[in-house]
Structure formats: structure tokens, C-alpha cells
Amino acid sequence: LFDGQQAIALDLYAHEDEEFPLTDDFSYFKIIYMSQHIPAIDMEEFDVGDKRYLVSLDDQGNVRSFVFRNAQWSRPLNIQGAIRLTTVAPNGVQGLFVIKQDGRLCRLDPDRMSCPDVSKGQWPQDVKAMTYLGQDLYHLKTDGQIIHSMTGQVFAPLQGQIVEQMTSVPTYDSFAL
Structure with missing residues (x-):
């Protein structure tokens, strides 16, 4: 928590x-x-190859990326209307995305601290979160149900449960690190 x-x-x-x-x-x-307190309302961790990113969003729409080699946060990038971060776009593409109040997304480049708008697709109003389980994409709906994105089938192990939040935790082969 x-x-x-x-x-x-x-x-x-x-x-x-x-x-x-x-x-x-x-x-x-x-x-x-840390001494440079960041008032985060959302955070996401994402790996691209062997590079890891940690990104935060505050309630003013400021996005920051943690620069591990300097052990400090980047300067903020203000994204008008930013309300949430996600690592999966509605079309299933993985990356770092910012969801805006109107449902539009921008794809965050944490190295350049830029966020160009994604030209296609809106974040569905009835979806709180998306994540992969293996090769299957699941949606957490606003009614608390988790469904398969292609079939619409309810995720059987949690059928009948009301889920508030869903996250994806990367797994690592410790021998390969």
C-alpha cells in the first residue's frame, strides 16, 4: 500500500x-x-532492453524520470490533462504512455523527456488498467471485473471478485543478471 x-x-x-x-x-x-520529494500520484517501471526506467506523475501533470546514474529525478515535463501512466496502450503495444483526461495518449520518451501524441486509439472509458499475463492482454474494467481483451471472457480465478487495481510485475532470471 x-x-x-x-x-x-x-x-x-x-x-x-x-x-x-x-x-x-x-x-x-x-x-x-529521498530529499528531493516527488509528490507522485502514479508511478511506472519499464524496461527497454537492459535499460530500466522509473517514471512518476504528480497531480499537476508533471512527469519525471528517475536518472539512476545521477540518483536524482529529471526536470519535470508538464503534460496538460495527464491523469495516469500505463505501460500498455489500448492496441496492446507496450511502452510508457501518459493517459489524458480526454482519453488521448502520448508516448513518453523518458530519455528526451518528450511525449508526442499517439495518433490512433483512445483509452477506453470503461477500462482502469491493462496488463499482459503471458501473451494474453487483460483489461481491468471500471466495474472491477478483469476480462480477456480479445474474447471478453472474465478472468476465471477472480470471477465474482471486485478488483480495484491491477499491476504487472516483471520477472527476472537471476542467473542472467
Whole structure:
């Protein structure tokens, strides 16, 4: 759980009577604690080849990219109407995208800190998030259901559940690192 100031890890096997929450000091959220505080409302991590990007969006529409080699955030790029970040566009293309209030998207280039508009496609109004599970693209709908993007079938393991948020976590072969 992240409230903009700190991250707390949920331990599904914890005892209810434990007094202190488990702080998550090991994920990317620790970058929020740095002296250059970034008021993030959304963050995304994305890898291109062997290069990793961490991008934040604040409530003023400012997008920043964390420059790992300098251990600091880039200067902000203001994107009018920016409300959310995503790593999957409605057509299934993966990358870093900014979703705007009117449903238009721009493709973020975190190296150049530019975000040219995507000419085709609008973010569907009834979709909160999109992610891949293997080769299959799934949509989290605003009604809390997760559906397959091509078949419209509900994701069976969560059928009947109301899902608030969905994310994709990259997996790595630790021997290849």
C-alpha cells in the first residue's frame, strides 16, 4: 500500500494482533523518501532492453524520470490533462504512455523527456488498467471485473471478485543478471 509518503507491505500470513506494519523500504517506493520529494500520484517501471526506467506523475501533470546514474529525478515535463501512466496502450503495444483526461495518449520518451501524441486509439472509458499475463492482454474494467481483451471472457480465478487495481510485475532470471 502506498499513500504518497510511505509504503507498507501486506503480509497475508501476519497475525491480526501485530502492532507495527511492515514498511517496504526495498522497492522503488524508497526513492520517494529521498530529499528531493516527488509528490507522485502514479508511478511506472519499464524496461527497454537492459535499460530500466522509473517514471512518476504528480497531480499537476508533471512527469519525471528517475536518472539512476545521477540518483536524482529529471526536470519535470508538464503534460496538460495527464491523469495516469500505463505501460500498455489500448492496441496492446507496450511502452510508457501518459493517459489524458480526454482519453488521448502520448508516448513518453523518458530519455528526451518528450511525449508526442499517439495518433490512433483512445483509452477506453470503461477500462482502469491493462496488463499482459503471458501473451494474453487483460483489461481491468471500471466495474472491477478483469476480462480477456480479445474474447471478453472474465478472468476465471477472480470471477465474482471486485478488483480495484491491477499491476504487472516483471520477472527476472537471476542467473542472467
